[in-house]
Amino acid sequence: MVSSKSVVLQLIDIIERNIENDLSMDKLSELSGYSKWHFQRLFQKYVEMNVGSYIRYRRLSKAAILLKQYKYTVSELAEMVGFSSHQSFARSFQQFFGESPHKFRMNPIWDFSKLLPPFLENYALTYEYISLPHDSDAVNEHVFCLCQSLDKERLRRKKSRRRELIPFERLYRKTGQHNPLAQKLTETAIECFSRVADFSFPYGDYLLISFYGTLCEFYDFSKNLYELHLPRIGAKVNSSFIIELYRESSSSTNEFDIGILISIESDADNHD
Known part of the structure; x- marks a missing residue:
């Protein structure tokens, strides 16, 4: 029998591979085999973050890397990482990183502590x-x-x-x-x-x-x-x-x- 932790880890892998796509709770809970409430509770237990926050912060973290390394516009980035509009993306980016996408791109210091890495159960470095x-x-x-x-x-x-x-x-x-x-x-x-x-x-x-x-x-x-x-x-x-x-x-x-x-x-x- 597959453990609840294994199910959550498998769903995280699906999230990471489809981060720019529609990742609704309905779809994720259906894939997990649990109700939305139960899946959310299990996700919170193992990841210490709710599903919506994890997806949003991972999208913003991916966008931050693209901002530094490419010359994409805010609108292009918003679409690439799955936001519905560039206004929604810019607002979420400001709230998460404490500065606008433009200021983040121009900042000579890249503070990686602000990025959310993908969740891994076992990690050593x-x-x-x-x-x-x-x-x-x-x-x-x-x-x-x-x-x-x-x-x-x-x-x-x-x-x-x-x-x-x-x-x-x-x-x-x-x-x-x-x-x-x-x-x-x-x-x-x-x-x-x-x-x-x-x-x-x-x-x-x-x-x-x-x-x-x-x-x-x-x-x-x-x-x-x-x-x-x-x-x-x-x-x-x-x-x-x-x-x-x-x-x-x-x-x-x-x-x-x-x-x-x-x-x-x-x-x-x-x-x-």
Whole structure:
């Protein structure tokens, strides 16, 4: 016999895959096999939120990501995430995030703590907060990296469709060749990668997320960076850059040890 928790989890999966469609309580309760009242009570028990709020907040959270990464209009976004009108969307967005869609898009700080990630019963993530130059050993042990700038995300998405979420513009290896990234970093910086003298990161606070697995698994992991991992952490990311750090791996294995380094706002609360 299927447990009530399994039914709720299955319905959450249906909600996530159909977030932009009509998700009425009549349809969901019919799929669950429970009455509307009983399904609502079970959903509240496991998710600690009623069905309507979960759907609305998940739609708004998806819209927030699209706002930052694309140039959709408010009307286009409202339709994409299932709102009946752009007025209803803008009003709900203001209430949920505390600022208008336009101000959210233009804000240089991306506060992921305001987003609602998809509900998962079992979720684990390894991460730590580091500060450069104090914790430079945490990045010096890697052999190469991939770099992207958050404020260029929209442009690169138009140029490349090979990756759904994080296309990267350049590969930096452990060579002595001149590195153009160093020219772009005009702030006080620390030289990292001891075998690459001209590779530098700015001083500041960073979030370092760890991953170990195959590249296919990492692809799935990275697709969920903005929608799941960063909201779960509650990170406050500035519009700077994200870097993938790779440790040297044996040719006898298909698994990789990867770190995702993200520049974050200096906030003592993040380190508690």
